[in-house]
Amino acid sequence: MKNKLLVWDLPVRLFHWSLVTSLFAAWYTSDGERNLIDWHLKIGYFILGLIIFRIIWGIFGTRYAKFAQFIPNKKSLLYYLKNFKQEKNYTTVGHNPLGGLMVVFMLTSVLSQAVSGLFMNDDIFTSGPYYSSASSSIQSIMSLIHHNVFDIIIAVSVLHIAAAFYYLLVKKANLIVPMITGYKQSDGTENTKGIKSSRLFLALVIILGVAVFLYWLLVLNVPVEEEFYY
Numbered sequence: 001m002k003n004k005l006l007v008w009d010l011p012v013r014l015f016h017w018s019l020v021t022s023l024f025a026a027w028y029t030s031d032g033e034r035n036l037i038d039w040h041l042k043i044g045y046f047i048l049g050l051i052i053f054r055i056i057w058g059i060f061g062t063r064y065a066k067f068a069q070f071i072p073n074k075k076s077l078l079y080y081l082k083n084f085k086q087e088k089n090y091t092t093v094g095h096n097p098l099g100g101l102m103v104v105f106m107l108t109s110v111l112s113q114a115v116s117g118l119f120m121n122d123d124i125f126t127s128g129p130y131y132s133s134a135s136s137s138i139q140s141i142m143s144l145i146h147h148n149v150f151d152i153i154i155a156v157s158v159l160h161i162a163a164a165f166y167y168l169l170v171k172k173a174n175l176i177v178p179m180i181t182g183y184k185q186s187d188g189t190e191n192t193k194g195i196k197s198s199r200l201f202l203a204l205v206i207i208l209g210v211a212v213f214l215y216w217l218l219v220l221n222v223p224v225e226e227e228f229y230y
Ligand code: HEM
Pocket: 012, 015, 016, 019, 020, 023, 054, 065, 094, 095, 096, 099, 103, 106, 107, 157, 160, 161, 164, 175, 176, 177, 179
C-alpha cells in the first residue's frame, strides 16, 4: 500500500529554490555591462549564507537532510549503479547514492564560487571585502576560481535537471513535486519513515547564527583599507 511521507523539510525546500533563483540572479548581475555589480556582491553574500546554513543543517537538521544519511559509501554507490536499469519505479526515500554525491559536489562548488568572490575585483571600482588584504598570488588564484567554477556549476546543474527529468520520464518517478511539497509516495518496500516536523525553531536559531557570522565576516572583520592622499 502506498503512503505519503514528509521527506524534505521546509528549510531544505526553501534552500533549494532560493539557491536556484539566486544563482540565476548572481549570473545575471555579474555582467559588467548591466551595471549591477553592487547587487552581485549582495546576492553572493546571500548565497554564501545559504550554503553555510545548509552545511550546518546537514549536521543538525532532519533525517533526510543529514549528510550522514545521504553521503554514499563505495558499496552503496556500486550497488546503486549496478542495479540502475532494473530499478524502474524505484526511488530512495531521501537522496539516492548518486544524487547524494551530486549534492555534495554542488554545495562544494557553489561554496568555492562564493568564497572566491570575497577576493574579487572588477578592475573598475568594485572589490570583494578581502581583495585588498590578499597577496597578489591569492588574488589571482581566487580570480581563476571565480572565473571558471561557475562553468562547472552550470554543467552540473544541467546534469542535475536532466537527471530529475530522466527520473520523471523514463523511470516514472516524480522527484520534482516532493522538492516543492516535501511529500514523497512510498511503496512500503524499504525503510519508510517520514520526518515528523521541519524543526523550524532549530532552523531559525541556525539562520540567526549564520547572520551573526556573516555580519562578523563582512563588516566587523573586514580589514580597513589604507587611503593615500597625494
Ligand atoms: C541552478 C540549478 C540547481 C541547483 C544548483 C540545484 C541544486 C540542488 C541541491 C543542492 C539539491 C540538494 C537539496 C538538499 O538536500 O538540500 C537539489 C535537490 C533536488 N533538485 Fe535541484 N538544483 C537546481 C535546479 C533544479 C531544478 C530546475 C529542478 C527541477 C526540475 C531541481 C530538482 C531537484 C530535485 C527533484 C531534488 C531532490 C532530488 C532527490 O530526490 O534526491 N533542481 N538540487
